[in-house]
Amino acid sequence: MPHILLVDDEAPLRESLTYTLQKEGYTVTTAADGHSAIKQFHKEVPNVILLDLMLPEVSGMEVCWRIRAFSDIPIVMLTAKDQDIDKIWGLEAGADDYVTKPFNTRELLARIKAVLRRRSGD
Numbered sequence: 001m002p003h004i005l006l007v008d009d010e011a012p013l014r015e016s017l018t019y020t021l022q023k024e025g026y027t028v029t030t031a032a033d034g035h036s037a038i039k040q041f042h043k044e045v046p047n048v049i050l051l052d053l054m055l056p057e058v059s060g061m062e063v064c065w066r067i068r069a070f071s072d073i074p075i076v077m078l079t080a081k082d083q084d085i086d087k088i089w090g091l092e093a094g095a096d097d098y099v100t101k102p103f104n105t106r107e108l109l110a111r112i113k114a115v116l117r118r119r120s121g122d
Helices: 011-023 034-043 060-068 084-092 105-120
Strands: 003-007 027-031 048-051 075-079 097-100
Touching: 003 011, 003 034, 011 027, 011 105, 027 034, 034 048, 034 060, 048 060, 048 105, 060 075, 060 084, 075 084, 075 105, 084 097, 097 105
Parallel strands: 003 027, 003 048, 048 075, 075 097
Antiparallel strands: none
């Protein structure tokens, strides 16, 4: 089953979303900050990254840029930043999708499946 790297500094969200994703059959690795996200990415390359923008140490945008410099792994921004300009910057930085908090879990799962489907079509 696909491996997801979930990067968010909110522990309750990480825990509940990890539970949901594992229940759906995904393997999940988590990180609470940008620095840890980059380390986890190199340690166990995931199939999809769920990435918050507002992270301590290294921002989600910076994490996205760094990963995009050498990888095309699908990245779904998962963030409270819901202004149009934030969405545009996220997508232009290399995100494959952009989901704002609060989000519908079923929709997020569908978006994850969609990026995985597109990836497997490469």
